């Protein structure tokens with residue numbers, strides 16, 4: 001198992017590919033001005049891939065997908081914020097799922113509690129989405145992706161578990177967790193989501209939604225040692241630390 005990194009100078013797409021001697025494709029791509037990570041998950045033998053959180057530079061990512069000979073068959077959303085799926089905020093418009101549907105139409109797998117927010121933010125319709133819930137699975141060739149509902153940052157935030165990796169969106173970062181002071185956030189839900197993720201095996205590779213940490217990814221074992229949000233054992237302490 002090895003980790004390779006390939007930073008393309010002057011290009012918005014930065015690619016990191018985590019390669020293991022199996023059929024699994026996992027690529028971590030840093031994209032846009034907010035240190036977002038987009039991911040490609042797929043199957044090496046069938047070349048089918050799904051994109052996680054398509055935003056900022058759809059044409060650049062599609063060029064990369066085509067150069068690699070991948071076939072994009074699905075899109076997965078960790079949550080509906082515009083820096084992850086496109087849309088408008090604070091006077092800025094971010095390219096995202098709407099552009100992807102123009103150039104490579106696929107279904108967007110969204111947690112059912114996130115669907116209404118997703119439509120408002122991205123202008124996509126119900127027929128563009130597959131509404132999923134915790135425990136649902138998506139199969140790409142020989143690779144199975146499990147959806148884990150982890151509310152807190154937003155009501156329908158979800159993580160994706162693929163073999164011993166976890167793509168965590170804005171729920172869990174290497175050194176922290178997502179904000180719980182935004183519209184739709186819920187601090188108590190975030191506490192329970194932290195407890196849920198804390199129970200994952202220590203060798204799970206954590207792949208967050210932003211490059212906010214001192215490293216772009218880490219095992220859950222390493223993360224538990226440095227991330228205080230994963231070491232809180234009661235809601236009272238959680239509220240005192242989070243301020244909510």
Ligand SMILES: [Fe+2]
Pocket residue numbers: 079081153170178
């Ligand atoms: Fe977010």
